[in-house]
Amino acid sequence: MIIERLGDRALIVKFSDEMNRIAHLSVMKLDKFLFDSKTEGIIEWIPSYASITVLYDPEITDTSLIKSLKHFNESAEIIETDGRVIEIPVLYGGEFGPDIESVAKINNVSVDEIIKIHSGADYEVWMIGFMPGFPYLYGIERISAPRLKSPRKFVPAGSVGIAGNQTGIYPIDSPGGWQIIGRTPLKIFDVRKDPPTLFKMGDKVRFIPIDREGYERLCR
């Protein structure tokens, strides 16, 4: 674990320079530690793959915060996640998944196999970031694909994409460079809800292929 400064109001507590399971477990443990310790002067913190960025009020704390973070014990007991699996219905391909054929070509498999592989495993939410409610799901090595060379100006909310070894879902209409393979009719970000996101770090996500009729039924 190393602690780095990010400006005069933030620290980054980092467990690894790479994405890996052990580092991410430490992130989840530190997340809980921060919730429980209620350290004075902390404004909020942003957990990610292998680190947590802690924002604080430098009038209240600084070196004392570094000291208290050093008390965090990485080897503490493994946290129990509630093992929630969230099912996300997806209409793959066609106009909703314009990049599915290029993803298939890159991986030398058929479109059907892309759907089978993508919906055939549970992925863990490792991070929420980039835009409100965007879940980063890790572990799709078999069908990975690079980001688009030139990002789209408009990606509709609900679009399911691939970037490198990650898959994710666009919560809102936005520009974006992930390769889009399908779309879910579910609203995964809702400003009227607290928390506003469908997912939290540690949740498991399972994609369920649906057809056009199923998609339209869920839209009603």
Add this chain to the structure above:
Amino acid sequence: MSMIVKNSFFSTVQDIGRFGFQRYGIPQSGPMDDVSFRIANLLLGNDKNEGAIEITSGIFEAVFDDDRTIAICGGDPIVAINGHEMKRCRSIDVKNGDILKLSGMKHGFRTYLAVDGGIKVEKVFKSKSTCLPAKFGGFMGRKLIAGDLIEFGDGKKVENQIDLTFEERSKIRIIIGPQWGYLKNADEFLGAKYEITSDSDRVGYRLEGPKLDLSTYDIVSEGVTIGTIQVTGNGLPIVMMADHQTTGGYPKIANVISVDVPILGQKKPGDEIEFQLIDSDAARALYIERERWLRSVEYDFLKDRPKSYLIKVDGVQFKAEVKRADG
């Protein structure tokens, strides 16, 4: 209890910002120049974090349907009420039917219109700030346009003013970031002038200048903050501003110090800046000094400020008289 917007180029409702939701990917938002923003509110006796209108490039016109006190603070805008020029950074009384018109900035880029009682909009995730990237908060999640009816909260008439000279400087102070060591041509970065490109907005400032040579341009995504300087694959720096994304996957070579973020927030596309390295203790001291100064401004504006305090020490009560030390 309201005003109708007659003309607006790019104005949004902002309070001090949205805190506690970045873990859900929700940006902090808030004012680009948080000092001017807070002073605009303080001039009116508002809570310093109350909602106000951030007006970009000084183009704004509105008509009031109520007697109100307003304040305009930030940069150096050309302000008029019914055609009569008005000064910035002071309380201004407006009457039913009065027309407020801003017609450009002499200096700076952003100014704040505060109203006694504040801007009345519903809070979303505990904040009145407009989140433009996700279109929520503020006034209908968008910038203001002609015809918008902006309602005010309940306020009271106050009279205040402050003399502030607009600080025009190109030097922006930074402290080194986690990936500073990746930068191979640090001397070039620190010695160069960078121009703020037209591709810059409340999310971030894209800079144009000498290309930076880094050992790698791709790192694992992690949380960033306002003022974070990331270097993208094309070797050019981007500075994260108020509406920045919560996480970033480019190397973070440095961070603009907190007290210089509002200086940067007053810069417009085409302006040139240069970076100066300082250490984190100095940055923190400057921050603490500025916050103290803002509290003293707040204290000076209070009409019914306390003259004495009762303090209990080990069960014994003491009366402490308060006098200004500087005059």
